[in-house]
Amino acid sequence: MTSGGATGGDGVRSDAGGDPLVVVGGGITGLAAAWEGMQQGMDVTLREASDRLGGLIRTSGMPLGDGTTMEIDEAADAFLARVPEAVELCEELGLADRFTEPAATRAMVHTAEGLRWFPDNTVLGVPLDPSDVEATGLLDEGGLASVRSEVARDDEPLTGDTSVGALLRERFGSQLVDRVVGPLVGGISAGDVDEMSLRATTPQLAAAASRPGSLSANLGEARGSAAQGPVFHGLLGGTGVLVDTLARELEQRGAELCTSDPVGRLRDEDLEGHRFVVTTGASTAADLLCGVSPGAAEMIATIPTATVVLVTYVFDAADPTVGAAVGSGASGFLVPRGSGLLLTAVSWGSNKWSHWNDGRHVVVRASAGHSKDARVESMSDQEVSAAILSDLATTAGITASPAAVRVSRWVDGFHQYGVGHLDAVERAERTLASETAGRVAIAGAAYRGVGIPACIRQGREAVRSFGGGVRLDGAVTPR
Numbered sequence: 001m002t003s004g005g006a007t008g009g010d011g012v013r014s015d016a017g018g019d020p021l022v023v024v025g026g027g028i029t030g031l032a033a034a035w036e037g038m039q040q041g042m043d044v045t046l047r048e049a050s051d052r053l054g055g056l057i058r059t060s061g062m063p064l065g066d067g068t069t070m071e072i073d074e075a076a077d078a079f080l081a082r083v084p085e086a087v088e089l090c091e092e093l094g095l096a097d098r099f100t101e102p103a104a105t106r107a108m109v110h111t112a113e114g115l116r117w118f119p120d121n122t123v124l125g126v127p128l129d130p131s132d133v134e135a136t137g138l139l140d141e142g143g144l145a146s147v148r149s150e151v152a153r154d155d156e157p158l159t160g161d162t163s164v165g166a167l168l169r170e171r172f173g174s175q176l177v178d179r180v181v182g183p184l185v186g187g188i189s190a191g192d193v194d195e196m197s198l199r200a201t202t203p204q205l206a207a208a209a210s211r212p213g214s215l216s217a218n219l220g221e222a223r224g225s226a227a228q229g230p231v232f233h234g235l236l237g238g239t240g241v242l243v244d245t246l247a248r249e250l251e252q253r254g255a256e257l258c259t260s261d262p263v264g265r266l267r268d269e270d271l272e273g274h275r276f277v278v279t280t281g282a283s284t285a286a287d288l289l290c291g292v293s294p295g296a297a298e299m300i301a302t303i304p305t306a307t308v309v310l311v312t313y314v315f316d317a318a319d320p321t322v323g324a325a326v327g328s329g330a331s332g333f334l335v336p337r338g339s340g341l342l343l344t345a346v347s348w349g350s351n352k353w354s355h356w357n358d359g360r361h362v363v364v365r366a367s368a369g370h371s372k373d374a375r376v377e378s379m380s381d382q383e384v385s386a387a388i389l390s391d392l393a394t395t396a397g398i399t400a401s402p403a404a405v406r407v408s409r410w411v412d413g414f415h416q417y418g419v420g421h422l423d424a425v426e427r428a429e430r431t432l433a434s435e436t437a438g439r440v441a442i443a444g445a446a447y448r449g450v451g452i453p454a455c456i457r458q459g460r461e462a463v464r465s466f467g468g469g470v471r472l473d474g475a476v477t478p479r
């Protein structure tokens, strides 16, 4: 790996077979773009501002307090297995034998009366059968009545976009949103369901709502034809294995990967003879692009973000309060927004992953921070860790002192997709293609999905678009 500006936007090697590709950003989107560029026979340079590749994906050895260490993910620990992009990329890289499935898949939800099971058989918390919600005790009779009545609804197909919360409050009542859907969907991207775009963040719900009749009935029909098999794959060794393997394979094939090499504001002359895929967060992308595509930069600059802190605790498995907490066998629990706690979600890591379960330690990963709660930004690591420990006592009864603690901060880690987000992104893409004569594309978690598969898809599609999807007049073929 090259470090420190060995290759600039102006100094990229040329390739007689086609324009060289410059990938800006070395997260999973940028690495996937570089990989696709190599598959297309392009001369690829990837430039990463920080001193490491992977961006929001990081797996590192955590000291357990007894002289041993364990490789534990500091952010993503899994990816969707029922969409093809991450699975296929892992297969291309020879990583399929590293796939592992979570041993615990069902979560619980914090309530004032204690932890309750999350309902079975839902699509993002929307029940296919009201009796599954009833069995959890999460909703009172009034809340259940609203959920039950949805099955008989005869709604017109929804056109356009709305917020996840607005649609579901109207159809299922607010209790389901506040106690079930909100903690799950809001937690996935650290957002507020009442502001999140239905189309951009929950395409399954948007597709069901675009058909007439009951949403739960439509979801049930779609479920019948959906792919089977595990919902998530982890990777033995952690998700960082994907980053490390991609980097190694890219270098072996001749790609130039430059770390500690931030790209500055692009100028028209940088674009001559090159193609750029910009995969940084939205505000950086807006700054990089304002000189070559002011129109696109202006649109991209408006995409907001939220900061999240993930604290990993290692406890002694022999502690009775820890044993009682993880003894349910749950994968973890979600915390509804109205609770007033700093904690938003807890993953019982050792229940979930066999590779974090050595029988002696219990790994707990706890999250805080979301679009409506920026308290973590002004708290020190020690303060965040102590506040979450206090919340773990309140919610799960853990009173033990951890043997080890690690605080991972993900500043602006989650882009927020507001209502109309996809239309805005499409406009930005068209403007960018038009203003740069199709030489620059944007991709990544700011635009068309935050999950690892969605990022891989966007990185690869951006490169493929240079070969045909985007014409030089700026017209974009539909994705």
Ligand SMILES: Cc1cc2nc3c(=O)[nH]c(=O)nc-3n(C[C@H](O)[C@H](O)[C@H](O)COP(=O)(O)OP(=O)(O)OC[C@H]3O[C@@H](n4cnc5c(N)ncnc54)[C@H](O)[C@@H]3O)c2cc1C
Residues within 6 Å of the ligand: 024, 025, 026, 027, 028, 029, 030, 047, 048, 049, 050, 053, 054, 055, 056, 057, 074, 075, 076, 077, 078, 079, 080, 261, 262, 263, 264, 279, 280, 281, 284, 308, 310, 410, 413, 414, 443, 444, 445, 446, 449, 450, 451, 452, 453, 455
């Ligand atoms: C706590 C947490 C948990 C998550 N859990 C999951 C999960 O379980 N499953 C899942 O699928 N997804 C998960 N995600 C989401 C997923 O990991 C991210 O959305 C995805 O990794 C983002 O990849 P990216 O390449 O688009 O962006 P990034 O990873 O942000 O990469 C952008 C890169 O651009 C670089 N950069 C910035 N400015 C410049 C510049 N001027 N020049 C060059 N480089 C620059 C940055 O340093 C960075 O490395 C999680 C995210 C977080 C934060």
